[in-house]
Amino acid sequence: MLDGTMAFLCEADRLKSVDRANVLMDLSRPENSAEHSWHVALYGLVFGASDRALAMILLHDLVEIDTGDHPIHLSHDAARVAEAEARAAGRLFGLPDGGAVLHALWAEFEAADSPDARFAKRMDHVQPLFQVLQAARPLPDHVAIVRDNLDRGRAARLTVEWPEVVGAARSLLSGREVGQGDLARRLAFLAEADRLKSVLRANRLVDGSRRENTAEHSWHLALYALVLAGLAPAVDIGRVIRMALIHDLVEIDVGDVPLHSAGGLAHGAPERRASEERAAQRLFGLLPERQGRALMAMWQEFEAARTPEAIFAKGLDRFQPAFQNLASGGVGWREYSVTLDQVRGRVGPAVRLASAPLWDWLDERLVAHFA
Template identity: 35%
Template sequence: MTGRGEAEPEIAAYLAFFRAAEALKDTLRSGHTARGRPESTAEHTWRLCLMALTLEDALPGVDVGRLLRLLILHDLGEAIGGDIPAPEQGTDKTADERADFLRLLAPLPDAGRARLLALWDEYNAAATPEARLAKGLDRLETVLQHTQGANPPDFDYEFNLDYGRTHTDAHPLIAALRAPVDAETERLARLRGRR
């Protein structure tokens, strides 16, 4: 039994993980909010989860609980290594982010660490319908944010027209949601003289 104010080792491990994951709130992405503030990865993840919950009735056969778990974890490694904007990503991004994710998971008990890592790997391999849908939602949320954010004058809207197309086109609902977002992206690219 530990003394007053001392946490049991397992409790201390969970708290260490939760404290480390808090860094995702300060991990900034390339997009901006409608008011012009850089968006955090935690905010991106929140809206992804909101999208999945909202679309649940239109996703028959999808395990939305599993989808939410994948969405919550998919960018968690960025709490250590930060976000790399898609146009700047190299070939080792997934390996680097997995290593960061493993560092973040280090305090957790073996079973919890293995369970979370398996979900992260499932997402990155697009190994299940839920993982493929998670990737599509991730790309959709990104291009949606770029259309409503107050981005810098040199923001490359044109890049978004092809970004993640394979993933968003893989599900008819996500493709239908993306069509008007692409139309808005094209409009913004024309306004900026980039199209």
């Protein structure tokens, strides 16, 4: 079972190389579909998505690995795009175990014929609007696309479905502030979260083309939790996914520290923990007070790794980079002169505690790689 599942998760890495028409809020480069999926899922978390809606968001753009992105301001043959995406879904979700469930979630999202799917679609259509409008210097041609989208495009329905958020978008279009209420605070938090897409990690993509960023990693980790849920039947996977989505937000302020750098000690250093705590207080403090406290508590739960959900999330957070290194031929390990004993010592305990079968599967391949 695990061989097929890991092949799927490895293939999913390719979504990090699919560029979209949107750009990051600092205008530095195009956004890719993996970090977009993370950001949309974070929107969903902040605005009250169900676990099923979050699962749909994690999966919704995987078909772009085969079909690419189709910007809304360009004309497309909708029937041909739908046919190509259906073929891509059939290929990608062709897992030996569990693929049918994922395929059904993707199809439900596409059909938008359930409350969860409609909520997920709403998040997917709102995130690009505010990514343009909340940029420090919004690009005029992108602003024009947003205006047309709100007036006549797929976002026009939000005038009825979610008038508050359309009002906020139109305020920004007119050069006014959103306001000071809960919606404004949530949007400010989500805009700040965009910066996670520019935090680079030591790991490289599976194809070795560049370093992974922390937003992509957070999406991929949440996908790992969704797909590997069967390894932890007593764990609330919805909570694990939520932890994965927020667990590394503090790196906006403190950056990434590679697990195998500086002897691996930086991860446990008191000064590092204190810096991360301050970053969490600042970031979650942007949200409405009650929601900010709840997410702060969830982040602290992940860090402490004492509950079943946090133990599983922490184990996957150690497993994903190790497997990605294996899949890329160990390029990251060579850069830091990492040995088998170091990987076993720094990755093994957390993964084994999360799932002994998962560690056994990984360890067998680690031994073969380092041999």
